[in-house]
Amino acid sequence: MNNLSIILPAKNEGRALADLLPRLLMAQPSAEIIVVDDGSTDNTRQICADAGVACLSSPYSMGNGAAIKRGARAAQGDMLVFMDGDGQHDPADINRMLEKLDEGYDMVVGARDWGSQAGVGRGLANTLYNWLASRMTGHVVADLTSGFRVVRTDKFREFLHMLPNGFSYPTTSTMAFFRSAYPVAYLPIKAAQRIGSSHIRPLRDGLRFLLIIFKIGTLYSPLKLFAPISALFFLLGCVNYAWTYLHDGRLTNMSTLMWSAAVVVFLIGLVSEQITVLTYKAHI
Structure with a gap:
């Protein structure tokens, strides 16, 4: 079994993957890398093939959470790294997060600073989510919705049935770990500007993000x-x-x-x- 599996959900992120995959292979040459193609219509599969990276493809889009679940089931490593496929996350941060995990944690989350937020509106919303989650759990939640995290495979798979197919797997998994007394740590990171356009639409997804607030409460207490x-x-x-x-x-x-x-x-x-x-x- 490989010790580390890196899972990247991707939907039409070919441009970002063309830059990200070589950097990942250089930073983690012994890791298993799995790109979960969520019904992409671009050249995602060809880019993965050219890089020699495994690609799990869906015939249609099932959602970010569904891609995470498919990747977690297929992974062979006893530690999982989840990264967005849009180029925001730096592969160089993986070793820092693994070192933090070795201090006795079951999940380490890359916490973005204000400058890494995708706009003022998203930054304010994430600040609200972090505050509410901190109040509910009694622990400081530095970044509830970050998609960059390292987890122990056996712990994460316990909650696969609870993860939504769409938004927001980070919220659900974080609250599940806290509720089950699995130690969670946050490590400051810098997130780059994403390559390409975001799949999040304020009007379409505004209600979904509002529901996150209620999900926080119902998941934990x-x-x-x-x-x-x-x-x-x-x-x-x-x-x-x-x-x-x-x-x-x-x-x-x-x-x-x-x-x-x-x-x-x-x-x-x-x-x-x-x-x-x-x-x-x-x-x-």
């Missing part, structure tokens, strides 16, 4: 998300009741509705918490 919402409904019901009692001397349907909503949301949180425990029961 649902009650931390549902309990505050339940408390908010309860307080609003109390405020409404105080107002109507002082002015009209009565209890209104709105107050009753808000108190009922508080109970329902709290019970949903309890059920979700139990489902989460069952999901992770093999790893707790």
Whole structure:
């Protein structure tokens, strides 16, 4: 078995791969390199063949997460490196991340600085995700959505069934590792400007990124998300009741509705918490 497998999901990233693959082969000559072609219509497969790199091709696009899962299943190494195929990540950082992994961690994530963010909007969104994930886990999450990470194969494969086919495998895998008490570390990196155009569209994918926020809570500890919402409904019901009692001397349907909503949301949180425990029961 090779000790290290490098997995690159790619969709029409031929231009970037033509530059990246020779650098990867030079930096990690003994590693297994797998490009997962997610239904590309460019020359991705030919570039991989010319470089002597394995290429797993899909007949149509299944999503970034699906490519990650296919690559993780096919990899022979006991450590996996995930890199974007768009040329943003520097192969020279792999050894630094492997050294950090050897300090006793199960996952090391390359944390981008502000200058490496793809625009102000994406930077602000990632800052919000990092803050929320840090609050949920009780640990500093420096870059929740980074696609550059090194993991131990056996640990990562435990959660393949949980990873989405689309966005966002980094969020899901990070929260799963924290929830299962697998040590996670962050290592500062510089990400270059991607080659070619991004596959992310703000209008199309805005809702998906919003759902990441809710996924963070439900993956780690649902009650931390549902309990505050339940408390908010309860307080609003109390405020409404105080107002109507002082002015009209009565209890209104709105107050009753808000108190009922508080109970329902709290019970949903309890059920979700139990489902989460069952999901992770093999790893707790």
